[in-house]
Amino acid sequence: MPTVVLHSAVVDTLGLRITGGALEPGRVLTLESISAEFGVSRTVAREAMRMLEGLGLVRSGRRVGLVVLGIESWQVLDPRVIAWRLQGAGRVDQLRSLTEMRHAVEPLAAAGAARHAPAAVRARLGEIAARMRALGEAGEGDHAEFLGLDVEMHELLLRHSGNELFGALTDVVAAVLSGRTALGLMPASPVPGALEQHEAVARAVAGGDPDAARRAMEAIVGEVQEALHRLP
Template identity: 50%
Template sequence: MTKPETRIQAKEEAAPPAPVLHASHSDTLGQEVVDGVLPAGAVLTLESIQERFAVSRTVAREVVHSLESLNMVISKRRVGMVVLPQRHWNLFDPNVIRWRLRGPQRELQVRSLVELRMAVEPMAAASAARRASPEARLRLVALAQSLEPLLLAGDDQGFLEADIEFHSLLLESSGNEMFGALTTAVAAILAGRMDLGMVPDEPVIAALSTHVALAEAIMRDQPARAEAAMSDLLVELRTSLLEDGPSSVS
């Protein structure tokens, strides 16, 4: 006969983890905050979340904690969870970036991220040319060389993964921990562009060649060339995304 303690333990082990239960509801409310459906000053309560999504109080609390961790709401005693203005949000969080890209703030989010990258990544490239490990230099070259074959083969997912790894490794290899902390933001914009179809009908081969030139400059310890190559990539990106339309440049 199974002991009561054993049955309770089995039940707990079989229960889905809280993130699985609350993630989609957090996503819905986060998107509504970004879209202005829930404007700054709007009040949420555990009861309203429970009723709307037909979830337990525990799951409703996890939803609230998720939004609180992004500084999108704040709990006020005897009031509930109050939606905060955008200036308080964790704008570098991948979820916030994704919500902004999917909503009316899309153009502003793209512009902000492109300008951030233009301010940071050329310097990061120069620093990587000075400080990257031998293994990182070889990996950057291999990733850069893989982009064109992946794109021409129509392997969008493989291309995206290689592109994200390339830019993340470059930031991390700069030796600047502040630059390295931006990898999630850069990965979010790269993934968001793919998800939203912000890519061209025809690949921009010249931009992919610039990736190779950039990686080779880092490989050869040439900071000025690496910085210039990254600047060229991002100028084309700014032009194509904000002025001419979608581009595959990243």
């Protein structure tokens, strides 16, 4: 098996354990124990731990080993950390936190796109919203295509908001949208109001109306927040 596959498997398993609480802060790991458990070389184990250290999940220390760190040290916006947390017992709380962040950022990004997006992007947003409408009204349509279009729309708005910091969050938002779907936390069919608001965002951006774009995006993310608050 290729080395990159081996250390990816180790990273994913340990990442899930740390973010899920099975490996608590302060727990000490060693390259020897990792090598033995996963049947990999020390080189593979070392590379895996370097990746986890880069994500803030562990800290290496001379004569100490590898110490598991708490959430305050994690790179919580890294898509890998998000994906691990969404697979853990606290996935709903993670989605709630990320949705609150989206509520703070995405309405402003939509307003920015209404000011700054080039003509080709404005046109594409209209195409996306129309296709999402068609898929939503089809009922049992192509859920993978719908998700892909939803992700593309939000990414375009962030990237063309005129704010490079918003643009840097595209992978985060994609991870949230994909994670909500993968965990079965999306409705079986798109909420009609959500389809209307995606169309409203596209119209507002096309028409250069920042206020309308902001309000429509607030409604989209607000619907998600309400759905999450209804969960136990």
